[in-house]
Amino acid sequence: MNLKEVLKMADEIVFAKTGQHLDDLQEAIVRGTIQGKKYTKIAEEIHCNESYVRDVGSKLWQLLSEELGEEVSKINFRSAMKRFQVSNSSNFAQGEVVAIGNFNTCGEAKHPPNIPNSHPPNQKTSHQDLSEMPELGAFFDRTPELDTITNWILQQHSRLITITGISGIGKTSLAVQLVKQIKDEFECAVWYTLDEFPNFDKFQSNLIQLFSNSENPDSSPTNQKQLPLIKYLQNHRCLVVLDDVHNLFGSGELAGKYKPESEAYRSLFKQIEKLSHQSCLLLVGWEPPKEVPQLTSENTLIRTLQLSGLDTAAAREILRDKGLAEIDRPEALIHRYQGNPLWLKSVATLILELGIDATDLLLNDTVLLPDDLQDSLQQQFDRLSEIEKQVILLLAKETSAIDLTKLLENTKLLLSDLLNAVQSLSRRCLIEQQGKFYTISPVLKQYLTRSQPSALPAN
DSSP states (O other): OOHHHHHHHHHHHHHHHHSSOOOHHHHHHHHHHHTTOOHHHHHHHTTOOHHHHHHHHHHHHHHHHHHHTSOOOTTTHHHHHHHHHHHHHHHHHTTOOOEETTEETTBSOOOOOOOOOOSOSSTTOOEEEOTTSOOOOSOOOOHHHHHHHHIIIIISOOSEEEEEOSTTSSHHHHHHHHHHHHGGGSSEEEEEEOOSSOOHHHHHHHHHHHHHHHHOTTSOGGGOOOOOHHHHHHHSOEEEEEESGGGGBOTTSSTTOBOGGGHHHHHHHHHHHHSOOSOEEEEEESSOOTTSOSSOOTTOSEEEEEOOOOOHHHHHHHHHHTTOTTOSOHHHHHHHTTTOHHHHHHHHHHHHHHTOOHHHHHHTTOOOOOHHHHHHHHHHHHTSOHHHHHHHHHHHHOSSOEEHHHHHHTSOOOHHHHHHHHHHHHHTTOSEEETTEEEOOHHHHHHHHHHOGGGSOOO
16 A cells, blocks of 8 residues: 555545545645654754644544544554555445445445444454453543654564653653553553562463463363464464553662563563564563663663653643643743653642642742552552662752762762662662762752651761
8 A cells, every 4th residue: 555545545535524624734734744753853844833633633533533443642553544444345346335424435425424443453453351451531642752762663663672760750641552552563462560579470361361362262261272382373474462560670779670470471472582483572561671781772672662741842741731831931840850740630639629829839939749659659669678768768868969079078878889879779769860970859859858857977
């Protein structure tokens, strides 16, 4: 299916729905999407405002979603049109007439009522277990991150991807949105949330059972010969999401060190990385496995996305949604809480419930710590090793960023231990690096000052 065919199909579908052909901007969006261009590039080429291009694109995808009977987005547009073409070709070969809106594959249309697309988005996609995937709710714009991970999975065929970030930053929300958009590109899509006591045998058994049912839907489990899990991942194109992956790792240890009972997961991840297959494992959690590097080259098949806060526009949407649309200098509040969706929602709720003057709060550089925010930080602090606690508490008392030399002077740690601690804290997204200097966020500094006063180093 070439660009000309896609443009013709899209134009006919839009005309069937609206009575109007694609305008120049809609055509540019379709053309750019097929060519793999981002909205930024499309807007630049047609000399148009990017936000307006995004708005027109969003409305176009919504229109196509209604007519094609499946969710269409910039990410899955090409595959959605291909499925539509295959569906119509199949039905035409059987002597059937398929009508969607005013568009009819057998000639002139008479505008029958909308008929949902009964054809499965992917002929092979019939086995999904997304029962543990949480409801998304409001999703605030993460277009660059979605584009990046989608490219890693669908274009670069990455095998193992980790989404990390501090609690509340939106890792799971991003993963949910990603799965919704690309799940139909896979034969199987599976979501598992790992609890405090992750059981590998149960996880493996459930996944193998799903594969077995897809291969022999009429056979009983007792008559099936089970293969090693990696064999199924080699034989099927599968997307497996493991949420709360930090539950595989021990507390009181450096980031990403497995619990003894979780070593089987480590073996699986190594197989996923080393052996040839067509599946992808997506790991979501506070910290990545120890063997997954933070920085990866373009040619690697494993990737890490360390999620930072929302941009100002998206964060302001959260404040508006929580009833703080009219505050002065919202950017200052967003910056103070680092665009963290959970932190912003938490502090906005506290401000509204107590009737706090947000303007005074910003003028006084006050950092509010609602109970749920403190609980979240406490959980992460409790996971730290002793040397990490020493380093982060030292950073909490500093008024500005400091370098490794000063950190070493102010601790009794060996250089090797200090470097390991700094690397581990960075992988947990608990410290910030500014060139050669290190610091922590105002929220984390306030929390440590209040919760660990006796542990803070003396001045």
